[in-house]
Amino acid sequence: MRIATWNVNSMRARIDRAVAWLERSDIDVLAVQETKAKDEQFPTARFEEIGYQVAHLGHSQWNGVAIISRVGIEDVELGFPGMPSWGDPPAAEARAIGATCGGVRIWSLYVPNGRTLEDPHLAYKLQWLDALRTAGQDWLAADPQAQIALVGDWNVAPQDDDVWDMAAFEGSTHVSQPERDAFHGVVDAGFADVVRPHTPGAFTYWDYTQLRFPKKQGMRIDFVLASPVLAGRVKTAMIDREERKGKGASDHAPVIVELT
């Protein structure tokens, strides 16, 4: 089984590329983030035409997450238990959707960006990650053998070599110690980064501006974190930077994990 995660930065703008990528990549389950669509706007039929089922969560032009599967979609959950709300009045944002596909519990996650270190969005981001850690701990406590994949755009670069130049990130989000600690909280809850060992030095995201992609100035912020039993099934993993090329590309590359 092959599972993938991809921040598509609008599924409506990317639908032809997304369908073409799925058809040539032999993917069983694709988790997407930043679909930028309400549920009724999501191009579900385009995926059904090529043999996939879709579970989507989107409230507006912001955020939006989905799971696209050809091995079944069961027990869909919108948001995880304890997920913080945001806004006035507070409401759950469309940043997490879970489903069981081919025996694996997949969570497609779009972690809040944080904006700046002083912005209230940063505290929201840290609370969000802490709540995810708690939820993950509870899932594994209930079933230590559970096969769970926490995948998506984490908006954290956990290591210095996950950005092209640490000096360029002085005082910025994504590399701060509180964000890195929050990310490692989920890891410490029992969820391992199963892609890094197979993709040393690789990035998953390159800003559209300032020729970041041709200059190879990217970041590793998209991750597949696997529960212990699932991590034991990982054969290999790759980051498809070819999909970042050309007109109409997302600013993120798809990340793929192959299971036994």
Next chain:
DNA sequence: ATGGTAGTGTTACTA
């Protein structure tokens, strides 16, 4: 030259 690009939807906001 305080910049650049992209998407949504409106002349701003988010990333």
